[in-house]
Amino acid sequence: MTGALLEVRDLTATFNRDGVPSQVVNGISFDIAPGEAVGFVGESGCGKSVTARSIMRLAPEGSSVEWSGRILFRGQDLLALDEHAMRDVRGRRIAMVFQDPMASLNPVMTIGAQLDDMLCRHTGLSRRAARRRAVELLDLVGIRDPAHRADDYPHQFSGGMRQRVLIAIAVSCQPDLLIADEPTTALDVTVQAQILRLLMRLRRELGMALMLITHDFGVIAGMVARVYVMHGGDIVESGAVDALFAAPRHAYTRALLDAVPRIETAGRRA
């Protein structure tokens, strides 16, 4: 694909635990076009999160990861960048939202201060201008009374509001690619719907690409144009979302789709 924003070729990720290497991503290739929404689906341990973190060159805490292959972002191989240059990409060009919003926020800093930090580091705004922008961002993600809420601490927000704050931080530097790893898994179903709508709107308004990682076919269904199905560190199937749901070709994809509980199907009768 030409003009891809992200081109991943033969990516492997190998963990090293106590000197024993174990490969969890087995040479996968995929593309994401500018402004495109792409989904990654699979069960826990399939390598979808490691793939996402590999793009950010982040290793899970307390482990070391060896990568091979190429991750071309706007033609530049991220795996070849030094840490300093990578820091410039992370957060500014590619941003990430994780599942657990409480673990991702600093509990002893106000929300506003955490946004200010991000803005000052990446955009060179002054402290005062950064705060103005922070309030705008909180407003953008639908936080009511943003000027006052900026002085609140994470524990003063509900789970859904915290996820909105994290999204505000992630989009603060107008990244080209937003990676969302199970962004709604820890949330109530009504809040999940709100966060999904928010992600859709921001993608449209900011023109960014979205890489959405989830185990939930319901979440993926309305959000993305294309889907990659991962299993055991491999991409086992990929394609346009409508075709994949209508006629899954791989047995594993079929098994996953069949297991999805359907709210419209009758269950047991009293």
Added chain:
Amino acid sequence: MTGAAPLLRVRDLCVTFPPRRGRPPVRAVDHVSFDIAPGQTLGLVGESGSGKTTTGRAILQLQPVTGGSVELLGRELSAMPRAELRAMRRHMQFVLQNPYSSLHPRMTVAQILAEPLTVHGSVPKPRIPERVAELMTVVGMDPTVVRRYPHEFSGGQRQRIVIARALAVNPDFVVCDEPVSALDVRTQAQIVDLLHDLQDKLHLSYLFIAHDLAIVRAVAHRVAVMYGGRIVELGDAADVYERPAHPYTRNLLDAVPIADPAKQRAKLAAPAADPDFRGRAGESGACVFGDDHGASGAPEWHEIAPGHGVSCRYWPADLMARRAT
């Protein structure tokens, strides 16, 4: 609904948490009433903070109850002397959400499953290994792996062990609190199948607490919708899912993502209705219909069809208004 005596009868159950740090007391469970028939499942749905888990814990008397009555097998549990309550515990068991934290990491599966048998003295000591092997078979696991530790099993296998432990004392009633939320979809389906099989075989009753309405649809005969500590709708699963009467129930059902790209896209594209629900104890402000529950008190209970009830002052005017549009 049949005329048979319910296995579990809950009436006006209340749990109030005492005031903390100058904040007013929290009425977590507010006059909750329902029955569960033998061999049936009641699904309890609602958002986090709605009081579902506290209700489950209060029924099992793991949580001090402020008011109301809980009858299991015709016997009143609240205010029961401790020794008697302990004996009653073999009739009621608990399966929790997280199979990683609910099994002792330094005990083998054999020890984990033998513990309730020893505590309740339900099986003579020499017969315990036999019963442990039987329990493993019942939940679809290989009885030869009982010398292993919990960490050697996957999440789904661990949840099977948790279920086996709950079944060790031959209970009549099991509270399942989000039993599959931490599992992958395929594993969820397997555990749900297992719970079905066990219910049919052992004539168990479940209180199935979950925030995932699609899972509840698959397991529950009847469904109770909880909001702000109160049950706002209760009925047969088919009635509640196909003819929801409370605006909150409708809101919950509308929010469930559909695994169909065209339908789900249309749903997300529809104007975001994020109605502001009110009506928690002590909360003032208008509900979706403009009524201030804080000032006017909890709305009365309407029986809208046999076995299907709703607590909303605006029923049935609300339904008629919706039909008119």
